[in-house]
Amino acid sequence: MPGKAPRRDDGVGNGPRISDGADGFVPDGYAANDRPGLGARLVATKLLSAIVDARTSADGLLDAAGGHPGFRALEGRDQGLVKAIILSALRFRGTISRALDACLDRPLPPNAAALKHILHVGATQILFLDVPDSAAVDLAVAAANVDSRSRRFAGMINAVLRRLSREKDALREVATATENMPDWLAARMVAAYGPERTEAIARAHLTPAPLDLTVKRDPAGWAGKLGGVALPNGTVRLGSFDGPVTALEGFAEGEWWVQDAAAALPAQLFGDLTGKRVADLCAAPGGKTAQLIAAGGAVTALDINANRMKRLKANLARLSLEAETVVGDIAAFEPAEPFDAILLDAPCSSTGTIRRHPDVPYTKDAEEIAKLAGVQARLLGEAVRLLAPGGRLVFSNCSLDPAEGEAIVAALLTDRSDIVRDPVQPGELPGMEFALTPEGDLRTTPDMMGGAADAPATGGLDGFYAARLKRI
């Protein structure tokens, strides 16, 4: 059984008025105060629709400062509940759909999107969260009653969710983890990794990722201080941590930064950078920039996004690390001299981070992957232009899709006779040799190291690809 959110007695909060009426999402003059806990369910229903129907990123919606107005208006406890509902509703979307189908006498009307989201929000609480079933059912019925399009389905919602509650022990069993991958993604994963590995990857997606930290020095010491384990690459992993990272020892002193162990690997492929001119060409928010500086490089960090660059600067300031920073497009970057080492951590579909961002399968698609692959190929061509003869370039991203990784590098190597692969040797990644391909590239997937569900203290990695190249 996957992790459940903390139990709430009644699934309630003293809900504030949640609508300014501007988006008309709380209809009929309704105030969430009228029914404790209803505001959270209405917001969860609305946000699930925004993610699944309008393909809006969950991070942007679920932000206490800049998120959806309905979410921001909720009190902290209800915000936590909405987050738990949304993340579980997405993580287990296939299992939830199957369970609901088993409780429906006939298929839902095709134009009843709001009804579908109300059922999913109710079912998520019954099947996967520690909310009393009676509160989940009653509040789903109440949510239907305040929406003029869904009101006529209130009786049906009541019957379906009550049946779900009675039969939940059988219905919440995940039949195959792959049922929780939308078809487009499952097809691409099976084509790349085969059905068995896809099932293992899908299973790893069902458990949130642990908290990983990159430390400036002394991983074993920090693992001891923070109650974690030091992984073979030096990442400190805190198996179960629930709270603000800012409260952890060493944060204020700038001793570490949050970074998945797999995300730490591409920059580690450069080894010692002392005395080297280094460019980090897609740098923000700067996790890998910090590693390159800590490895001794004189780093120029470039990113096209000024806001993200502000975050990079703030992150480096906290860590007391220094880099030259440039806001701009790689294509327009004309440095005085070429670089000895270049990291291109290109924008991608982020399918390697589904454990952290279960909305990704619903906000991305095959068409977007093809578009991103075009961007990556173009940026890699630009990055090569900035590399000194003999210099090393690492191309990386957090996609699981070979179209955004292996295929991009293969095409470059076919096109350019002056660029060769500089294969990573097993001895360079002691204890993590499993992450190397026969060609000497890095390829991690979430099921590696056991997968978080099987080995919470050491399991699971984000999906990453990295190839090390050299200019001859």
Ligand SMILES: C[S@@+](CC[C@H](N)C(=O)[O-])C[C@H]1O[C@@H](n2cnc3c(N)ncnc32)[C@H](O)[C@@H]1O
């Ligand atoms: C995957 S993120 C980089 C993450 C970063 N390397 C880290 O570890 O924190 C990709 C970045 O590429 C930047 N980017 C996209 N297109 C770019 C371009 N043409 N020139 C420069 N930066 C670009 C985006 O703004 C984004 O910050």
